[in-house]
Amino acid sequence: MKGNLFLCFLYSSCLFCLPCFSQSENFSGNSDAMFSEAIERIVKLHSMKANIRMNVFIDDDEFTAQGKCLEKALVAAPNDIIRSKFRLDLTFPLSSNAGSADVVNKMIVLCNSEQNRVWHYTSIENTTTQNWINIESVVNAVKRSKKQHHIRSVGGMPGLGGMAGMLRGIKNGYDFTDPPEDSLLKGKTPLKIWKLKGRLGDRELKRLLDLLAWKEDRNTPYPSHLPVEVEIYLGKDDLFPYRIHYYNLPKKESKQRTPVMQLVFCDVLLNDSTEIPDYLFSTFGEKGGDTGSDITAQYIRSLGL
Template identity: 20%
Template sequence: MPKNRILATIAIVASVLPWAWAQSGTPGPAVATAPAASPTPPGESAEAEKVLDAAIAKVSALRAVSANILQSVTMLGQRFEVKGRYLKAPKNRVYLLLEVFGLPDARGKMLQVCDGETLWDYQQVFETKIYHKFQKVDQILDKLKSPELDAAVRDQVITQLGLAGPEVLLVGLRKAIKFDQRDAGTLDGRPVDIIRGTWLRPEGLAGPNLTPQQQLAPLPSFVPSLVTVYLGHEDGWPYKVVLVGRQPSILMEDTRPIGPDGRRLGSIKLIQKPLVTRMELIYSDVTLNPSLKDTDFAFQAPTGVLVEDGTEAVLDNLEKAIQSKIAQKKAEGAGAEGAGAEPLLNQAIDVPKAKSEPSGAEPH
C-alpha cells in the first residue's frame, strides 16, 4: 500500500541518516564480524579506521554547520530521492528537514527544529500530520550527562530527540562497517580521504535459526553491504557516502527452473536480474562554522492542531533509569548475590509519539 511504502522510505532514510532514527524507537542489534573473502593487511585497515576516527573528532567539534542534503535510493525496483537541509548552531540549536520525491503514490516530510529550549518534531505522510514537542531541552540534556546513565541509553535518547548530527552518521558507520581500504582523491575539486569497507553482519539481519553455513554466506544483493565514504581531508566532513549491495555471481543467483535431469532449463538470458540496492548520500553547499540567526531555528505549530508534549515523560523515564542504575550499584557494592538483586534491564527509554492530525497547515 502507498502508506506502507512511504513508511518504508522513512526507514530507509533513517538507515543512512542515523540522527533521524527518532522514528525507530529501539537501539540496533549488536554486530558480529562476518569473515572476509580475503584478508586485509592490518596496516591498511588500521589506517582507514584512523582516518575515520579523526573525522569523527573534527565533525563533533564543529560549533555550527549549514548544508543541503540529497539522498538518492534505488531499492527493490523503486527509485526515489530524499532532499533536505541541515543546520547546527551553538546552544543546542538544530534544524533538519527531509522530503521524499520520486514516488508517484507516496509523499512524506519530516522536520525537526530546536531553538535550544523547545524541540519540535513534525511529520507528514499524505494528509496525516503529526506534531510533537519537547520543552526543557536543557534539563533533558543535563540528565543525559549523568554518569549513572548507560551510554547506550544516552545515545538512543539523543538520537530519538533529533539532537545528534552527522557525527552520529560517522560513529554508526564506525561500529557497523569494517573499513579496510584508504585512498587519497578529490571530490568536486576538494581533497578527500576515500575509505571503503564491508558491513559487519548484524545478528538477526538474515533471520533466526541459521545454520553455520548460512551465517557465513554473503549478504543478499538488496542489503547495501559495501560502503564508500568521502571525507574532507582537512575538515573530516562526510561529503559523500555510498552504500551498495554486492553483485552476486550468475551461479549463486540462477533463477531458472531445474529439469528432470537436474540441469537448468532455458537460456542464461532468462535468469532474473538481482535487485541490487544503492544508496548515495551527498552533502552540498556545506559551510562550516557559519553565522546563523535565531530565526533559522524558529518554529510554531499552526493554531488548532493537536500537539502532544512529551517533556515530562522523557524526564521521568530518564530519572527512573538513573535511579535504577544507582540502586544496582549500591546492591553490587554491598555484595548482593545475583539471585537476591534485581538486575537493571537493558531497555530503551520510551520517547512518546504524537497522535496524528488529518489536516492542518503545513510548516516550512
C-alpha cells in the first residue's frame, strides 16, 4: 500500500567537460538568467552519470529511495520533446516491510529518443509491472486534437527529456525573483554553490489546484503534497543542480513550510570518457524493454483525446 502511495506521488508530483563557470561572469543577481544558463549547459552535455538520493515526505511518513541516474545525449532526435537517452534506477525500503528484509522495492524509468519510447518498471512488495508508451504516437494524437495544452501532460512524464526536461519544467512553473545566494554545501567534500529560490507562479498554482480539485477557501490549506516552493543548489563551477528541494506552504503567503521532496545528486560525472552502453536505455536488468505491455492507447485516452 505504502509502495503504491510512494509511486503515485512520484508520478503526480510537479516534479531528474563544460567550460567552467567563471565567478566573474555577471548574471546581475538574476536567478532566472542563471537558471537558464544552467539548463543550456545540461543540454550541451554528452553524458551524465550520478548517484541519486530521493527523500519523499507524505503526511507523517518519509520514504528514502536511492539509485543511479544515467543520461546520454543525441545529436538529433525524432521530435521536439525528447532529445536524449535517460535511465533512472531507484530502490526503496518501506516501513511496512520491516519484517521482510528480502523484499526489494524497485522502480526503473527509461527514455529512449531513438525508439520514441518511455518504459516504466516497478517491483513493489513482490508485485511487478512493466509497460511502455510510444511518445511519437502521443504527440501526434495531441497535435491532431489541437489541444496543445496536453503537451504539458506529455512533457511531465517521468524521464521524458532527462535532466534538462525536469529543469525546464521547474523553470516554467516557478518564479525565480530573489537574487541567488552564495552558500556552501557541507560534507566530505564541501561544495561552493549558488542557491536559487522559486515559488509557484500564479498560473501554475491555479492549474495544479484545479487538477487536485481543491476548492478555494480562506480556511482550507493547500494540499500537503503541493510543492509551493523550490530551492535549487547549483555548483559554482559547473552550474549543475546538485540538490533540488521542494516545500509545501499552507498558503502562498505563509512563512511556515514543510518538506515535500528532496533530490540529492552525488558522485556526479559529466562528459565522462567511459561510454554508457546503449542496452541500458532499453533493457530492465536481464529483461528486454519490449517484453512489457504497450499502454500508449490507454495513456492517450487518459488525456481525453
